[in-house]
Amino acid sequence: MDGARELLEAERRQALRRLADLTGDFNEVVAASRDANADDEHDPEGATIAFERSQVSSLVLQVQGHLAEVDAARDRLAAGTYGICERCGQPIAKGRLEARPTARTCIGCASSG
Structure with missing residues (x-):
């Protein structure tokens, strides 16, 4: 990345x-x-x-x-x-990682709880 x-x-x-x-x-x-x-x-x-x-x-x-x-x-x-979502295995959006470099989940998985 x-x-x-x-x-x-x-x-x-x-x-x-x-x-x-x-x-x-x-x-x-x-x-x-x-x-x-x-x-x-x-x-x-x-x-x-x-x-x-x-x-x-x-x-x-x-x-x-x-x-x-x-x-x-x-x-x-x-x-x-x-940069890989720990829940769904899909890539985490670049913008999310720039805003929150420690993100473990993509926006979709983070939103769903």
């Missing part, structure tokens, strides 16, 4: 940068909570710190999931199955 390898590599680099940024954000939130009053129940900022920690943690999980999808797409590219 023309350009697929470069597109997937760019997606991977972007995900790794985002993961590094989020990990830094998470570490900052944890450090801030260490410096703050440990009694979340009575500390008006306690709920905010807990929420921020949960939010960043969720974003980290999202990026890790996307990174796993990118790596799976790279594996499919190496195996020669990239």
Whole structure:
């Protein structure tokens, strides 16, 4: 597939940068909570710190999931199955792969659930 390898590599680099940024954000939130009053129940900022920690943690999980999808797409590219729908075996449209390089299914199969 023309350009697929470069597109997937760019997606991977972007995900790794985002993961590094989020990990830094998470570490900052944890450090801030260490410096703050440990009694979340009575500390008006306690709920905010807990929420921020949960939010960043969720974003980290999202990026890790996307990174796993990118790596799976790279594996499919190496195996020669990239761009082939995993459900029906038909080619995935070039436009879909450009918009969503990690796509595993064609538009028809993705629409049908």
